[in-house]
Amino acid sequence: MQNKTIVLIFCSILAVTSFTSCKHDVPQPAIANNNGNNGGGNGNGNGNGSLPPCDPDSVYFDQQILPILVSNCTMSGCHNSTTHAEGIDLTSYAAVMASDVVKPTHPYSSDLYKSITTNDPGDIMPPAPAAHLLTAQITLIKNWILQGAQDLHCDAGCDTTYVTYSNTIAPLMSTYCNGCHSGANASGGIDYTTYSSVSDAAADGSLYGSVIHDPNWSAMPKNSAMLPQCKIDQIRIWVNAGAPNN
Ligand code: HEC
Structure with a gap:
């Protein structure tokens, strides 16, 4: 130790x-070989039919x-x-x-x-x-x-029909954002563990802008590849629906 x-x-x-x-102040990126996190259909929830469906008993490195x-x-x-x-x-x-x-x-x-x-x-x-x-x-x-610390890939599908704050957005923020955006030392002073903070970011455009790498905002998640396309779509759908607290 x-x-x-x-x-x-x-x-x-x-x-x-x-x-x-x-x-x-994260320096420049790092992930180049996070293959397919950018929506290429690689088992990151992009609905690539060439991959096996995700087995709930298996752990998938890229996604989880x-x-x-x-x-x-x-x-x-x-x-x-x-x-x-x-x-x-x-x-x-x-x-x-x-x-x-x-x-x-x-x-x-x-x-x-x-x-x-x-x-x-x-x-x-x-x-x-x-x-x-x-x-x-x-x-x-x-x-x-x-399970052997494998690099397994699967097709998680992409649910863009039932997108809610509690079932879709909050878990997404927890997985991809809140390691940095929580606690006393939250990055940029932004804590995304509450609905109100996430809905504020939806309202001012920073939530969606940052994940699509709109040059008006810092690209997020910082120091990493873009979110899987499915996650970006889910954020867009939720924001466009008025960021409901559902
Ligand atoms: C590895 C750390 C890290 C992760 C992960 C991360 N962020 Fe950030 N984020 C930062 C830092 C540091 C800042 C403040 C400095 C800056 O803007 O670059 C920031 C700032 C922001 C801002 C303000 C941008 C602006 O231009 O004012 C938004 C919006 C944001 N993050 C959204 C997100 C979202 C959404 C996620 C998850 C999809 C995420 N971040 C994941 C570190 C991170």
């Missing part, structure tokens, strides 16, 4: 010297694990391909596996899993003041490792 201490110290030093935490890692671990100064704190880059499947933090089928010997579950406040990732990962996210990562 010494590694983790070093990572923490590294992040803390950055936090102090730049008087921001790892969360701010990568967004958690990008949102919680790849801020500036942390585990992205520019700063790769402690040699760890968590911005793509290849980078994660090359960082040697995952021992397939053995979560308890995997640094990735150990770092998000340790009781040691000095070792826990992400380091304070960032919030711990949610229990459901930790379970997903554990199951992904138990």
